[in-house]
Amino acid sequence: MKKNILGTSGVTQIGILVHDIEKSARVFADFLGLPVPQIRTTDDISKSKARYRGDPTKARAKLAFLDVGPSLQLELIQPDDEPSTWREDLNRKGEGVHHIAFKIKGMKDKTADLEKEGMTLLQTGEYTGGRYAYIDATRDLKVIVELLEND
């Protein structure tokens, strides 16, 4: 394993797949004593340019974020039925943790470095001000890893 391959050791999000984000957003907020978070929907494919396992995908997800530390968020994710790493894992394993996320710089180089380590690029996409990539790091790190690059 190449050392410090992402250039950071900071985990910034824990992504959790849920079936009913409206309900889960309320339950998590109550449990944590936080305001109920706003629910947003990821952009459609014309803006997100989402790709899943190499092919364009129309997949979108509803997201809600809760602050659970100075630089840590829980991200609740309710995917639609189009092909995505979210839908694949929700169907296969049910609700629960989907990924841990890191903020990085240099998405192309970083994802290439991870692929050289034998990790599979699962899904990529864009959002206003940045881009993401999900990497299957389960062989080495036992979890899916998300890279987030904000401009």
Next chain:
Amino acid sequence: MKKNILGTSGVTQIGILVHDIEKSARVFADFLGLPVPQIRTTDDISKSKARYRGDPTKARAKLAFLDVGPSLQLELIQPDDEPSTWREDLNRKGEGVHHIAFKIKGMKDKTADLEKEGMTLLQTGEYTGGRYAYIDATRDLKVIVELLEND
């Protein structure tokens, strides 16, 4: 759901079950650019007073901690074969995220409050300077929750 039931919203650990902690400790350390963490073993039952689903258990685990944020650690966990929530989940679901942890005060009251919400107390134990409890919060929060109380 009672609001702010733990009195905190801060997630302090992400617990990850692994089969080979010596190997995983090295891989995680390299990936994150951190020193390889020391591996410790939880106390035996005479000190840990561990209980699993109501009964005393001799279960122990090897643990390693990696700092991945200002107040966040990854906790790698390799359990032995005695009955525990670690062994149960590793056998049932394989390697991966086992729990998220919160630091709390007032263990007895907090676990009683969670049980009143219909959550199951899975495992409890003690360590030098504190105690822990694992709660099955999967119905509401989609993950197991660990409470940590340090004196």
